[in-house]
Each structure stands twice: as C-alpha cells, then as structure tokens.
Amino acid sequence: MTVPTLTPRLTPVVSYPEALAPTPTHYCPGCTHGIAHRLVAEVIDELGIREDTIGVASVGCSVFAYNYFAVDFAQAPHGRAPALATGIKRTSPDKLVFTYQGDGDLASIGSAEILHAAARGENITVVFLNNAIYGMTGGQMAPTTLPGQRTTSSPAGRDPATQGYPLRMSELLAQVDGAAYVARRSLHDVANIRRAKKALRKAFEVQQQGLGFAMVELLSSCPTNWGLSAQDSLEYIRDVMVPAYPLGEFKVPETEGREAR
Numbered sequence: 001m002t003v004p005t006l007t008p009r010l011t012p013v014v015s016y017p018e019a020l021a022p023t024p025t026h027y028c029p030g031c032t033h034g035i036a037h038r039l040v041a042e043v044i045d046e047l048g049i050r051e052d053t054i055g056v057a058s059v060g061c062s063v064f065a066y067n068y069f070a071v072d073f074a075q076a077p078h079g080r081a082p083a084l085a086t087g088i089k090r091t092s093p094d095k096l097v098f099t100y101q102g103d104g105d106l107a108s109i110g111s112a113e114i115l116h117a118a119a120r121g122e123n124i125t126v127v128f129l130n131n132a133i134y135g136m137t138g139g140q141m142a143p144t145t146l147p148g149q150r151t152t153s154s155p156a157g158r159d160p161a162t163q164g165y166p167l168r169m170s171e172l173l174a175q176v177d178g179a180a181y182v183a184r185r186s187l188h189d190v191a192n193i194r195r196a197k198k199a200l201r202k203a204f205e206v207q208q209q210g211l212g213f214a215m216v217e218l219l220s221s222c223p224t225n226w227g228l229s230a231q232d233s234l235e236y237i238r239d240v241m242v243p244a245y246p247l248g249e250f251k252v253p254e255t256e257g258r259e260a261r
Contacts, residue, residue, distance in 0.1 A: 017041035019050045021070045030223035030230025032187040033061060036129055037068055039197045040100070043204055044071065053096045054088055056081045058110075060102035061135040079110025082117035085124045096207055098125040104134040107143040107167050114173070118213045121178030125203045126215040128169065131222040132241060139225030143167045146244050151225070166244070170217045174250035180212035182251040186219040188237035192247070199249070211253050219245060 016022065020041035027033045044050050050071055057065040059078035066073030076084040081099035089097040106114050106128050117124065133151055134140040140153040144166050148157040158166075174182040181203055185196035196218055203214035219241050221233035228236060 017045050019044040019053070019070050021068050023067060025068055026064060027061065028222075028224040030221060030233055031061070031135075032218075032220045033129060035187050035193060036100075036127065036196075036218055036220065037065070039193070039200055040098070040127060041069060043197060043201045044096075046201070047204055047208070049096045049204070049208075052094065053098070054092070056085045056088070056097065056099040058099065058101040058105040059136075060105045062100050062102055062129065063136065065100050079105050079108070079113055081105065081110065082113040082122070082124070082126065085126075086117060086120070086122045089122065089124050093123075096125070096204060098127060098204070098207075100127045101129070102135065103128070103130045103132065103144040103169075104137075104142045107169050111143070111167075114169070114215075115176070118173045118176040118179045118215070121180070121212040123207055123210055123212055124214075125207050126213075127200065127203075128215055128217040129220045130169075130217055130241075130245065131220040132166070133222050133225050135222050135225055139222075144169075144245075146240065168245060170215070170245075170250050173213075173215060176213075178213050179215070179251050180253055181206045181214040181249075182217075183215075183249040184217040184219070184245060184247050186237055186242060186247055188219065188221070188234040188242075195247075206253065209253075217245075219247075 053071040055073045057075050058081045085097045085099045130144050132144045134142050141151040145158050147160050150157050170182050170184040173179050183199040185199050186192040199216045203216045206214040219237050223230050223233040
C-alpha cells in the first residue's frame with residue numbers, strides 16, 4: 001500500500017505591499033526605517049493610489065528610498081525635499097506627492113524649506129523620521145538630539161548652555177496656519193506602529209481632500225549610532241524619547257477632533 005505524501009497548505013499571514021519593492025535595504029539591523037517604509041507602502045496600497053503617487057527622497061539614511069518603493073520617485077538635494085515636492089505637486093496637482101526625510105535633513109539644513117512649505121499650505125504629505133542623531137554621516141549631534149545625549153560631536157552629552165535645546169518640529173509646525181495635519185507617532189512597539197499607520201493614512205487623505213500641508217513625525221531608532229542593541233534602542237525610544245517628544249495629533253482639520261494620546 002502506498003501512503004500518499006501530504007503537502008501542508010500554508011495560509012499567508014501577511015502579504016507584501018505592492019508599493020514596496022522586493023529588494024533588500026541597506027539599513028542597519030534594528031533600524032526602524034524599514035517599518036516606516038512598510039507602513040507608507042501599505043497606506044498607498046490601501047488607498048489605491050500607487051499609480052498616482054510620487055515620492056521625494058531626502059539626503060540621509062533614506063537617500064536610497066527610491067530603490068525601496070515601487071512608485072515614481074525623485075531625489076532632492078539635502079534639505080530641499082519640500083521645495084522639490086512643491087514643484088512636482090504644482091505642476092501635477094492630480095498626483096499624490098510625499099517626502100520622506102530624516103531629522104538632520106528636515107530640521108537642520110532643511111528647516112527653512114519645511115517651515116515655508118507649511119506656511120504656504122502646500123498640499124503635500126511629509127513623512128519625518130526622528131532618531132535624534134545624524135545617522136548617515138557618523139552619528140553627530142542633530143537639531144533633535146536630547147540634552148545630555150552623547151554623539152560623536154557631543155561626546156560629553158549635549159549641553160544646552162552651549163549647544164542649545166532640541167527642536168520639536170511637530171509642535172513648531174502645528175502653529176503655522178498653512179498646516180492642516182501634524183502628528184507625532186512612534187515605532188517602538190506594535191500598538192504605536194498601528195497608531196503610526198493610522199496617522200500616515202490620515203496625512204495622505206488630507207492631501208487627497210486638498211486641505212493643505214500634512215506631516216507625520218515618527219520616532220525612530222538608530223542602534224548603530226546610539227551604541228545600543230536593537231531591543232535596547234526600542235526601550236530608549238519608549239523611556240527617553242517619548243517623554244521628550246510627546247505623542248499625539250498637534251493639528252487636525254477643523255472638522256475633526258484630536259485623538260487621545
């Protein structure tokens with residue numbers, strides 16, 4: 001008697017987003033850029049806008065973002081992603097345009113660009129990864145580096161007396177009249193990742209509705225330059241970054257109420 005060989009049927013738990021290119025990334029182990037990429041791609045797929053979306057890559061760890069998303073992309077000079085996105089959106093108003101920027105790019109060399117894009121109410125979506133450090137160039141102090149935080153350019157820890165205080169970009173941009181939606185979320189655990197995706201979806205929907213400038217700040221890890229393990233980096237976000245950078249929605253369209261933090 002021949003015993004038939006049974007092949008188990010495997011049911012996929014998750015599917016691969018069409019808006020995410022099936023290619024390895026260059027990010028360090030434990031870096032949460034990959035999580036942010038997937039969230040953006042899932043939102044693009046769920047909204048059915050992949051063929052109408054144009055991304056703008058910044059200079060920083062995310063400089064190769066155009067290789068990782070399966071949507072049209074442009075590469076901006078350092079800090080100039082909002083300006084490039086403005087030009088694309090104004091010439092192609094039927095497209096959904098988003099920038100993907102780190103804190104060194106957006107909050108330092110690009111601080112004027114992002115501020116004035118918000119002030120003009122440009123109808124673009126900004127995805128802002130804040131890991132409180134310059135990741136690509138060697139771990140130097142960034143505008144978002146916390147007081148006392150050690151970096152390669154502040155080895156004794158950031159001293160506000162000589163090096164100033166960190167910029168809270170979400171709170172700053174929420175005060176600008178042209179901003180329609182500004183939120184800060186985190187990527188340090190599952191519950192917060194789900195909230196991050198919800199905020200990203202809302203930011204794209206704000207653009208679809210023509211309401212103006214939208215930005216979602218995501219607290220992200222940098223194990224390599226923080227000198228921590230991947231797990232310890234997530235705990236650092238939870239225990240140190242979140243108290244300094246409170247989570248929540250800081251600006252919402254007038255027809256909506258803010259979500260609880």
